[in-house]
Amino acid sequence: MNETGVPVQTTSRRFVVYWRQADWGFFHRRNEAFTRTLAAQGSVDEVVHLETISLKGLVASAARALLLRNPRLRSVYRLHVRKALACRPVRIDERLLVKSMLIVARSERIWLERLNRWLFHRQARRLRASKQTVLLAYPPAIYLQELRAALQPDLTLADLVDDVPAQEYAPRRRAALEKAFVEILPLCAAVFATSESLAQRYGTHAPSGIEFLPNGVKPLDPLVCDEHERVPSRLPRVGYTGTLNRTLDRSLIEYLLSHNPNVEFVLIGPVEPTAGEFIQRLTARFPNCRYLGRKRHDELQSHMADCDVLVNLKRADAGTRGNDSIKLYEYLATGKPVVSTPIAPADRLRDVVYVAKDKTQFHRLLQCALAEKAPGKRQQRRRIAAANTWDRRVARILERVEQLYGGDSGQPQEAKRA
Numbered sequence: 001m002n003e004t005g006v007p008v009q010t011t012s013r014r015f016v017v018y019w020r021q022a023d024w025g026f027f028h029r030r031n032e033a034f035t036r037t038l039a040a041q042g043s044v045d046e047v048v049h050l051e052t053i054s055l056k057g058l059v060a061s062a063a064r065a066l067l068l069r070n071p072r073l074r075s076v077y078r079l080h081v082r083k084a085l086a087c088r089p090v091r092i093d094e095r096l097l098v099k100s101m102l103i104v105a106r107s108e109r110i111w112l113e114r115l116n117r118w119l120f121h122r123q124a125r126r127l128r129a130s131k132q133t134v135l136l137a138y139p140p141a142i143y144l145q146e147l148r149a150a151l152q153p154d155l156t157l158a159d160l161v162d163d164v165p166a167q168e169y170a171p172r173r174r175a176a177l178e179k180a181f182v183e184i185l186p187l188c189a190a191v192f193a194t195s196e197s198l199a200q201r202y203g204t205h206a207p208s209g210i211e212f213l214p215n216g217v218k219p220l221d222p223l224v225c226d227e228h229e230r231v232p233s234r235l236p237r238v239g240y241t242g243t244l245n246r247t248l249d250r251s252l253i254e255y256l257l258s259h260n261p262n263v264e265f266v267l268i269g270p271v272e273p274t275a276g277e278f279i280q281r282l283t284a285r286f287p288n289c290r291y292l293g294r295k296r297h298d299e300l301q302s303h304m305a306d307c308d309v310l311v312n313l314k315r316a317d318a319g320t321r322g323n324d325s326i327k328l329y330e331y332l333a334t335g336k337p338v339v340s341t342p343i344a345p346a347d348r349l350r351d352v353v354y355v356a357k358d359k360t361q362f363h364r365l366l367q368c369a370l371a372e373k374a375p376g377k378r379q380q381r382r383r384i385a386a387a388n389t390w391d392r393r394v395a396r397i398l399e400r401v402e403q404l405y406g407g408d409s410g411q412p413q414e415a416k417r418a
């Protein structure tokens with residue numbers, strides 16, 4: 001038994017994690033957290049993380065690797081270029097390899113789609129190995145069926161992260177995304193989901209059922225958080241970290257900025273085109289709003305620690321209903337007061353998170369959070385974060401894989417039925 005109570009496997013296995021977009025090294029999302037945590041397990045022989053990149057994306061990554069001022073971001077983009085051009089996965093740790101599957105471009109043109117599939121299949125064939133292989137897939141990743149055919153894994157698992165089709169406005173595109181979910185789930189030996197709403201929506205397509213497995217967090221260094229206590233001479237500081245996109249509650253943000261002129265609001269993260277003009281307008285109109293740009297995930301702890309309150313500003317609607325916000329777990333790990341709209345996991349953690357149903361209540365709760373003087377609450381938040389680590393989530397996945405392999409038999413149940 002290991003420290004999490006999961007039986008230690010006698011057979012080392014190889015995991016292939018197939019993510020749906022090219023963003024390794026930037027956000028430490030669930031796929032990357034699972035990959036790194038799996039690679040740290042003694043019962044796992046190696047983990048290969050895959051994602052797809054187009055020629056246009058490759059050129060953009062190469063340009064940013066040369067032109068960006070931030071040396072840490074340049075190093076990430078250099079890795080993206082390297083793992084796209086390499087014939088084999090690039091080893092970045094003892095048991096961790098990464099590879100970008102290069103395609104020409106996403107297109108509905110038949111000839112280009114055929115060319116993409118041919119390129120993808122040739123690259124995927126090189127990944128086949130004689131050792132036991134578990135494929136952990138993230139629909140709607142493209143060419144997932146081609147990857148399964150080339151790898152021929154012993155087990156295929158699916159991990160559903162966010163309700164991606166619900167976030168798509170174009171009906172045709174939404175239908176294509178839903179089809180990608182529906183086609184892969186019946187082929188999976190086990191399916192996990194970040195939210196109960198996702199499990200309910202797609203449960204009928206998964207013969208094995210869908211298990212609710214929330215997001216998690218890597219424990220933060222409490223010394224870093226405690227050393228960044230607020231300097232009394234400066235304005236109170238409220239921080240937001242994460243992608244700035246169309247899921248932001250824009251009216252809420254403008255309301256908070258206008259009603260709290262003596263509070264500094266700091267926004268950190270990449271800006272998607274849908275929100276670029278909005279962020280520029282905010283910083284020009286409100287002197288108490290600062291945008292600090294895109295930061296690497298390992299730089300965020302010091303920025304969060306420098307804030308008095310951390311906030312989640314996403315709208316609670318159909319597009320975010322399937323989410324389980326990683327930033328909330330990361331916020332809790334700092335011990336800082338947290339104010340959020342009612343999206344998961346805030347709705348499950350009301351004992352330690354200030355949850356607001358509208359902008360006036362958000363403003364009122366923000367004042368409460370800024371005035372909070374309760375050391376016990378800080379420790380309680382950290383305990384909640386410590387109970388929701390990535391190690392615990394991966395332990396559950398490994399436990400499920402062990403069950404599917406039939407314990408000591410070493411053969412997956414799917415193979416034994418064949």
